[in-house]
Amino acid sequence: MPDPGSVAAVVAVSAALTWGLRAAPFAVLAPMRESAVVAHLSRRMPLGVMVVLAAYTLRDVPTDSAVAALPFVVAVAVTVGLHLWRRNALVSILVGTVVHVALATALAGG
Structure with a gap:
């Protein structure tokens, strides 16, 4: 059984590291809030991520x-049309997924 001093030291080091x-x-990110590059990426990355995900899926x-x-x-x-109409990624992705599953199930005969 380790002594209480060793246990306290390990807990203190673990707490400090955590x-x-x-x-x-x-x-690290605080100075980047004023960066023009970070501002540009924050505007463009969501579209880029969605394009990559769409290409990977299709x-x-x-x-x-x-x-x-x-x-x-x-x-x-359906997903693109709904997103252009409502501008809500969650709704458009959810409805598009439901449409795909429903059509795939219906065409598979299930």
């Missing part, structure tokens, strides 16, 4: 049959 690691991002669209590609095409059209 606090430091949690505080470090705020200390890479598996079957091209041998129009019927097999139908759920993908309709879901993307």
Whole structure:
């Protein structure tokens, strides 16, 4: 059994490291709030991330049959149209996903 002094030292070091690691991002990012580059990236990155996710998702669209590609095409059209109309990413992604699952299930006969 370790002595209480050793346990207290280990707990103190662990607490200091945990606090430091949690505080470090705020200390490092504070000077960047005034950066023009960070401001530009904060405006452009959401669109870039969505384009990458869309490309990654649509890479598996079957091209041998129009019927097999139908759920993908309709879901993307619904998602884009709904997002342009409502400007709500959560709603457009959720509804697009539901449309895709419903069409894929219906076409699979389930």
